Amino acid sequence: MEPIRVLVHGALGKMGQAVINAVSRDPDLVVVGAVDVKANRDQLQLPNGSGEFPLSTELESLIESTKPDVIVDFTQHDAAMPAVRIGTKHHINFVIGTTGLSETDLAEIDSLSRQNDVGAVVAPNFSLGAILMMHLSKIAGKYFDYAEIIEMHHEQKLDSPSGTAVATAKGMVETRGKSFIYPETQKESIKGARGAEYEGIALHSVRSPGYMAHQEVILGSTGQTLKIRHDQISREGFGPGITMAIKEVVKSKGLIFGLDKLLGLEKE
Numbered sequence: 575m576e577p578i579r580v581l582v583h584g585a586l587g588k589m590g591q592a593v594i595n596a597v598s599r600d601p602d603l604v605v606v607g608a609v610d611v612k613a614n615r616d617q618l619q620l621p622n623g624s625g626e627f628p629l630s631t632e633l634e635s636l637i638e639s640t641k642p643d644v645i646v647d648f649t650q651h652d653a654a655m656p657a658v659r660i661g662t663k664h665h666i667n668f669v670i671g672t673t674g675l676s677e678t679d680l681a682e683i684d685s686l687s688r689q690n691d692v693g694a695v696v697a698p699n700f701s702l703g704a705i706l707m708m709h710l711s712k713i714a715g716k717y718f719d720y721a722e723i724i725e726m727h728h729e730q731k732l733d734s735p736s737g738t739a740v741a742t743a744k745g746m747v748e749t750r751g752k753s754f755i756y757p758e759t760q761k762e763s764i765k766g767a768r769g770a771e772y773e774g775i776a777l778h779s780v781r782s783p784g785y786m787a788h789q790e791v792i793l794g795s796t797g798q799t800l801k802i803r804h805d806q807i808s809r810e811g812f813g814p815g816i817t818m819a820i821k822e823v824v825k826s827k828g829l830i831f832g833l834d835k836l837l838g839l840e841k842e
């Protein structure tokens with residue numbers, strides 16, 4: 575079978591580079607082109623030095639010359655949606671990791687991909703381990719009455735708690751169908767010692783150099799604790815989720831939102 579032809583949009587960015595590395599290592603996939611608004615040369619080297627592929631600032635002309643099956647987009651919101659409008663018109667499937675897309679954007683992606691008979695995967699998190707950590711926490715939360723989440727990120731992260739921590743807490747409460755028990759503090763000698771609280775789950779955010787993205791969910795019941803922990807130590811960790819999405823999107827029609835859907839986890 576011919577390898578799936580991939581065009582990387584946002585190719586010079588941190589995630590774009592990780593996509594090029596992951597796709598180049600997979601024998602079922604091939605990078606055929608790269609687009610970035612910052613492109614200042616017309617070729618990029620494959621990571622193993624075995625060849626080159628075209629780089630451009632012009633998405634539509636590169637689509638016409640390289641004929642990709644899938645565009646992988648890790649750019650920014652105002653770049654992703656115009657790319658989807660151009661790409662779907664040329665009947666190209668999309669894998670999108672860019673964050674900040676609205677419900678309206680998602681509806682448009684679904685509608686454009688259906689109209690043009692292609693698939694689109696949009697996932698706010700392409701880390702298989704993080705998705706599984708959230709899923710396992712939902713299962714375990716049904717059997718434990720106490721839960722705390724500690725998330726650790728690099729010091730440049732602006733928001734707290736992380737989106738993953740909030741999604742984990744919401745998913746656990748929703749699956750369990752009721753709040754967790756939150757032990758009230760009688761005396762808080764330093765304000766905030768118990769962290770933030772969501773439906774009985776205490777959430778703690780650590781910000782420090784030396785971390786990338788880590789999360790530990792601690793579940794407690796009488797006489798035992800269960801800890802579910804995920805550590806993302808490099809962007810390479812997104813590779814398996816992205817290559818899996820590329821292979822699945824060419825078989826689908828319309829929008830698939832979230833890696834959990836691709837993994838078939840949502841029904842469990």
Ligand SMILES: NC(=O)c1ccc[n+]([C@@H]2O[C@H](COP(=O)([O-])OP(=O)(O)OC[C@H]3O[C@@H](n4cnc5c(N)ncnc54)[C@H](O)[C@@H]3O)[C@@H](O)[C@H]2O)c1
Pocket residue numbers: 583584585586587588589590609610611612648649650651652653670671672673674697698699700701812
């Ligand atoms: N879904 C996930 O798992 C996941 C993981 C990490 C990052 N992200 C998201 O991916 C996106 C990119 O993250 P990053 O860390 O690689 O950022 P980055 O700034 O390193 O890279 C973005 C790249 O997009 C390019 N770009 C911007 N506008 C463009 C345009 N109009 N046309 C073509 N290229 C354009 C930039 O020049 C840059 O090279 C962000 O939205 C981030 O939140 C998602």
